[in-house]
Amino acid sequence: MSAPTAYPSRWRRPPTLIRDPRWRWALRVGALGYLVLALGALELDAARIAEGLERGAHFLRGFLQPDFTSRWRDIQQGLIESLTMTLTATVAGILLSVPIGIGAARNLVARPIYLACRAIVALSRALQEIIIAIFLVAMFGFGPFAGFMTLTFASIGFLAKLLADAIEEIDASQSEAIRATGASWWQLIHYAVQPQVMPRLIGLSLYRLDINFRESAVIGIVGAGGIGATLNTAIERYEYDSAGAILLIIIVIVLLVEYSSSHVRKYLQ
Amino acid sequence: MTTRSTAPPRYPQVWTFRPPRTRLALWVGWLLLAVLFLICWRLMNANTLWWFVADAPSQAIDIGQRMLPPRLAYLPELLVPLWDTLNMATLGTLGGVLLAVPVAFLAARNTTPSMRLVRPAALLVIVASRSINSLIWALLLVAIIGPGLLAGILAIALRSVGFVGKLLYEAIEESDPRPVEAIAATGAARAQVVHYGIVPQVLPAFWGISAFRWDINIRESTILGLVGAGGIGMKLQASIDTLAWSQVATLLLVILATVVVSEWLAARIRRALI
Numbered sequence: 001m002s003a004p005t006a007y008p009s010r011w012r013r014p015p016t017l018i019r020d021p022r023w024r025w026a027l028r029v030g031a032l033g034y035l036v037l038a039l040g041a042l043e044l045d046a047a048r049i050a051e052g053l054e055r056g057a058h059f060l061r062g063f064l065q066p067d068f069t070s071r072w073r074d075i076q077q078g079l080i081e082s083l084t085m086t087l088t089a090t091v092a093g094i095l096l097s098v099p100i101g102i103g104a105a106r107n108l109v110a111r112p113i114y115l116a117c118r119a120i121v122a123l124s125r126a127l128q129e130i131i132i133a134i135f136l137v138a139m140f141g142f143g144p145f146a147g148f149m150t151l152t153f154a155s156i157g158f159l160a161k162l163l164a165d166a167i168e169e170i171d172a173s174q175s176e177a178i179r180a181t182g183a184s185w186w187q188l189i190h191y192a193v194q195p196q197v198m199p200r201l202i203g204l205s206l207y208r209l210d211i212n213f214r215e216s217a218v219i220g221i222v223g224a225g226g227i228g229a230t231l232n233t234a235i236e237r238y239e240y241d242s243a244g245a246i247l248l249i250i251i252v253i254v255l256l257v258e259y260s261s262s263h264v265r266k267y268l269q
Numbered sequence: 270m271t272t273r274s275t276a277p278p279r280y281p282q283v284w285t286f287r288p289p290r291t292r293l294a295l296w297v298g299w300l301l302l303a304v305l306f307l308i309c310w311r312l313m314n315a316n317t318l319w320w321f322v323a324d325a326p327s328q329a330i331d332i333g334q335r336m337l338p339p340r341l342a343y344l345p346e347l348l349v350p351l352w353d354t355l356n357m358a359t360l361g362t363l364g365g366v367l368l369a370v371p372v373a374f375l376a377a378r379n380t381t382p383s384m385r386l387v388r389p390a391a392l393l394v395i396v397a398s399r400s401i402n403s404l405i406w407a408l409l410l411v412a413i414i415g416p417g418l419l420a421g422i423l424a425i426a427l428r429s430v431g432f433v434g435k436l437l438y439e440a441i442e443e444s445d446p447r448p449v450e451a452i453a454a455t456g457a458a459r460a461q462v463v464h465y466g467i468v469p470q471v472l473p474a475f476w477g478i479s480a481f482r483w484d485i486n487i488r489e490s491t492i493l494g495l496v497g498a499g500g501i502g503m504k505l506q507a508s509i510d511t512l513a514w515s516q517v518a519t520l521l522l523v524i525l526a527t528v529v530v531s532e533w534l535a536a537r538i539r540r541a542l543i
Binding site: 013034038039041042044045048049051052055056059080081083084085087088091126127128130131134135138139140141143144145148190191214215217218221222228231232235236238243247250251254255258 | 286302305306309310312313314316317318321322325328329332352353356359360396397400401402404405408409412413414415418419422465469488489491492495496505509521524525528529
């Protein structure tokens with residue numbers, strides 16, 4: 001007869017993610033070591049931070065009492081640039097990404113075309129908008145045209161990839177049925193592929209419109225026009241009340257675009 | 270005896286994709302979009318210098334020639350900024366996550382202490398943080414606390430709060446109410462209900478979201494230096510300002526490699542969790 005197993009008198013919650021205690025401890029020690037190293041490399045200047053707090057309070061005051069009027073002409077110009085840039089770039093991006101997206105779908109085209117289109121998509125996705133903007137500003141000069149080119153290029157990577165993925169996932173039986181009627185390749189696209197991916201394409205386009213506006217507020221910092229340029233100027237002039245007004249406008253427009261686009265997307269699905 | 274007064278409906282001889290009225294509506298819609306596009310195009314390009322644009326291909330060739338070959342001797346100089354960039358992204362993610370967890374619990378419908386007061390405030394925090402890009406946060410913070418890593422870390426953290434907070438509060442709202450109810454039935458306090466009922470359910474989602482945001486933050490932290498927030502972006506800005514395009518090429522390669530590695534790592538972590 002063996003002694004009864006000693007059960008612990010208190011219940012402890014079993015670990016949920018990492019079951020092996022050795023791994024848990026190794027991760028904890030590793031994380032702690034990294035934190036010490038990383039925080040040690042951080043150079044904190046207490047006097048500079050104290051000064052910063054004062055300026056932060058100044059900025060907060062500017063944000064709470066935004067000044068829309070004194071720089072209204074600049075703000076208006078920046079807003080028009082941003083909004084027009086967003087719309088034109090989204091439209092141009094869709095127009096370009098539809099053929100590229102179809103070309104990047106494995107089930108529709110020959111292998112060389114597939115690889116070429118996937119390469120374009122990968123190139124566009126690898127670089128961030130702001131880095132593309134730096135190059136395009138150097139090429140096309142300052143102003144919203146460079147911003148338009150940037151956003152168009154970035155939209156291609158996003159839309160073409162997701163469109164190609166959607167096309168690759170379509171129901172094959174429909175395209176087979178259309179093909180069985182003797183339809184040409186174009187008819188196949190029109191009657192079998194397009195009806196299946198159209199709702200998704202519209203949804204993605206609206207989502208990209210939303211993203212493009214957000215990005216248009218940023219690329220102005222490197223000279224590509226739009227509200228970002230106005231904001232950059234306002235901050236450089238230490239006009240925090242104008243900067244606060246611009247930020248509020250950006251937040252409100254982003255919210256409006258986001259809500260309306262998510263409503264339309266919900267309606268479509 | 271009744272006569273057949275109504276003629277049979279006339280169907281078109283040729284099958285078409287859509288009824289005529291829908292086609293007309295679609296045409297009008299496309300026309301309006303085209304008009305809007307043209308108006309926007311004219312407004313946007315009111316100040317565009319077209320001769321400058323026409324010059325772009327030769328400019329591109331010029332820059333391309335200056336970029337090649339990338340100056341690889343510049344690499345050793347980039348190690349410290351790269352370490353700074355990684356730290357900026359990681360510490361920023363950490364700070365953002367620490368701030369986001371309470372905000373998410375205050376915003377979730379099933380854990381918020383007050384629907385009328387606290388929830389809208391928490392949602393406002395999430396929305397404000399989300400709609401401002403981290404580069405703009407960095408621009409503000411550099412103006413306030415001065416250039417350096419700290420501004421970058423705070424910018425990353427402030428942007429991450431909204432992202433992590435939104436995804437996390439949605440995960441909390443989607444959690445199964447039954448375990449929560451069972452734990453409440455044992456007489457557990459509110460904090461215990463959260464600890465034993467909700468936390469285990471959202472923990473995998475939480476780590477997944479954090480890894481996802483860390484990946485995005487690595488990507489973003491490489492460019493925050495453009496506005497003075499430290500890291501490898503500062504080197505990029507300096508190289509662009511001095512028109513050292515061969516160094517810019519090296520920097521782009523380093524940034525690309527960093528982004529690819531972090532994306533791979535985050536994908537691994539997420540796959541292990543799900």
